[in-house]
Amino acid sequence: MAKPSIDLSLYLVTGRELLPPNKDYYESLEEALQGGVTVVQVREKTADTGEFLDIASKTSSICAKYGVPLIINDRVDIALAVNAAGVHIGQSDMPVSVTRRLLPSDCIIGKSVSDVEEAKVALEEGVDYVGIGAIWATTSKKLVRPVVGVRGVGEILEVFLGSDIKTVGIGGLKSTTVLRTLHGATTPCGTRTLDGVAVVSDIVASPNPRGSAELLSKLIRAFYSRPSPNFAFPFSAAHQSYTEDDIKSRAAGLLKTLKAIKPLVHQITNTVVATQSANITLALGASPIMATAPQEMEDLSKIPGALLVNIGTIANKDGMLVAGRHANLNRKPIVFDPVGVGATSFRRAAADELLNSWQATVIKGNAAEIGTLAKTAEVQSKGVDSVGSGFSDPVAIVKALARKERCVVVMTGPQDYISDGHTTIRLSNGDPMLADITGSGCIVGTVVASFCGISSISAQKRLSAQRAAGQTDTDHKAGLLVDGNMLIASVAGVLAITVASELAVERPEVRGTGTFLPALIDAIYGLTPEDVASRAKVEIIR
Numbered sequence: 001m002a003k004p005s006i007d008l009s010l011y012l013v014t015g016r017e018l019l020p021p022n023k024d025y026y027e028s029l030e031e032a033l034q035g036g037v038t039v040v041q042v043r044e045k046t047a048d049t050g051e052f053l054d055i056a057s058k059t060s061s062i063c064a065k066y067g068v069p070l071i072i073n074d075r076v077d078i079a080l081a082v083n084a085a086g087v088h089i090g091q092s093d094m095p096v097s098v099t100r101r102l103l104p105s106d107c108i109i110g111k112s113v114s115d116v117e118e119a120k121v122a123l124e125e126g127v128d129y130v131g132i133g134a135i136w137a138t139t140s141k142k143l144v145r146p147v148v149g150v151r152g153v154g155e156i157l158e159v160f161l162g163s164d165i166k167t168v169g170i171g172g173l174k175s176t177t178v179l180r181t182l183h184g185a186t187t188p189c190g191t192r193t194l195d196g197v198a199v200v201s202d203i204v205a206s207p208n209p210r211g212s213a214e215l216l217s218k219l220i221r222a223f224y225s226r227p228s229p230n231f232a233f234p235f236s237a238a239h240q241s242y243t244e245d246d247i248k249s250r251a252a253g254l255l256k257t258l259k260a261i262k263p264l265v266h267q268i269t270n271t272v273v274a275t276q277s278a279n280i281t282l283a284l285g286a287s288p289i290m291a292t293a294p295q296e297m298e299d300l301s302k303i304p305g306a307l308l309v310n311i312g313t314i315a316n317k318d319g320m321l322v323a324g325r326h327a328n329l330n331r332k333p334i335v336f337d338p339v340g341v342g343a344t345s346f347r348r349a350a351a352d353e354l355l356n357s358w359q360a361t362v363i364k365g366n367a368a369e370i371g372t373l374a375k376t377a378e379v380q381s382k383g384v385d386s387v388g389s390g391f392s393d394p395v396a397i398v399k400a401l402a403r404k405e406r407c408v409v410v411m412t413g414p415q416d417y418i419s420d421g422h423t424t425i426r427l428s429n430g431d432p433m434l435a436d437i438t439g440s441g442c443i444v445g446t447v448v449a450s451f452c453g454i455s456s457i458s459a460q461k462r463l464s465a466q467r468a469a470g471q472t473d474t475d476h477k478a479g480l481l482v483d484g485n486m487l488i489a490s491v492a493g494v495l496a497i498t499v500a501s502e503l504a505v506e507r508p509e510v511r512g513t514g515t516f517l518p519a520l521i522d523a524i525y526g527l528t529p530e531d532v533a534s535r536a537k538v539e540i541i542r
């Protein structure tokens, strides 16, 4: 008999021990179903058989009322007794082959997996779906394995490319983490995302399970309705076609808008460049705030603009973690500058933790930094600097990293490569003296963040206007983490610094790097959209 196709998108796993005081389990379940839960798994780890059967049977009747399938955790006998749609088994439960023999042929079997090896076994066994996790650390289940992390899910999903086994993410999934998870948990080729998310405490522990389920359902539906479903980018840049002239004029136009609107750019940066970065932000026409305390991140994230996270002298990782999470929640672009990430294992671990906690919009680095994140040793680092002549195929590197991290990648050097994983652009502006002052890469990050901020603010204004005009095809935007074209914003950011550096060295007072830096600030201060449009050397590579 053919197995029914089950909508796994909002998968509720029960947990009676998590109910708020005075909330009845059946009442909570029914409210959750009214809020849009699409499948329910009854999970009872301590109930004896009689109690489990009673709960499963009543749960089954309530689910039937809403046409929602029921899955039983672990117990094949209970699943058979209540005629459940499926059984979910863990790594140490009954083997899949035995489970299948005992169950009717239309009963679905799901299995928990937490690494690539377990995923390969599940593929071999031919389960119907896998639960991948724990994605985040969670309070609802004692973890015996390290968390998979959002970025680890993509590798597991790759195992299932070409198969029709469905996938559900589990562990720490809530309304505050769901979009970041769905966007980040994607194969680099972009063709597989999770088919759903399993939620426990965000619904079960809620005094208002219906409201919690409704919010989750809205976010999940918006994610799945995005216009380019094969490429789950967290922003709207990918899949556009450009011409070189179009890129130049859009970058120039963005500078004009930036100067008019002066976006706030929240920067958590290193102590070497903080003052320089704040001055350059002001010279450009944006507004800097250098704030590092975790306690102020929530307030700052509510002001439109962008966030820059630069790990150059990392001493405030907690602030970076909190700031990024709030930025994602408030749909603010995040520019991540992994300064010196190849230099120490501490920096590598910090970068990994940050990128797992929040979704970066842009990652900007020199060749050694980008190479470290892309896990290639072709280009070496010396402290915060890149050594040697760069990659033999820089385009492949930036494109692959953009696809892996679901963001725009900016790789600086004598030529700058910028990719959203789809379009890759090479910029050939800039005076070599930029390489001889400290923090020129850091200020590129600052300025890219300023342009991402203005791009996001402009996109929000357009969206408000469209909604006010009654345009209804904008619902999928609720599934984006950032709105605005972050590829163009990144190009504009790099061009602002490199074109300004060319103008700076033409000044008569510049005699070396000491006089170059103030001249560069002056050139940024005087930079016009016409300078950018007329001097930009832009090539679309592929």
Ligand SMILES: Nc1ncnc2c1ncn2[C@@H]1O[C@H](COP(=O)(O)OP(=O)(O)OP(=O)(O)O)[C@@H](O)[C@H]1O
Binding pocket: 365, 366, 367, 384, 385, 386, 412, 413, 414, 415, 416, 429, 430, 431, 432, 433, 434, 435, 437, 438, 439, 440, 441, 442, 443, 444, 494, 497, 498
């Ligand atoms: N040889 C060069 N010619 C022209 N422009 C350059 C050259 N080297 C670097 N640049 C420009 O300088 C800026 C910074 O890039 P770079 O790769 O030097 O950053 P970085 O190594 O991260 O710097 P830092 O660690 O000092 O912050 C970029 O805009 C880049 O285009």
Ligand SMILES: Cc1ncsc1CCO
Binding pocket: 270, 272, 273, 312, 313, 339, 384, 438, 439, 440, 441, 442
């Ligand atoms: C020199 C230096 N050391 C840590 S951060 C920094 C600024 C340039 O990246």
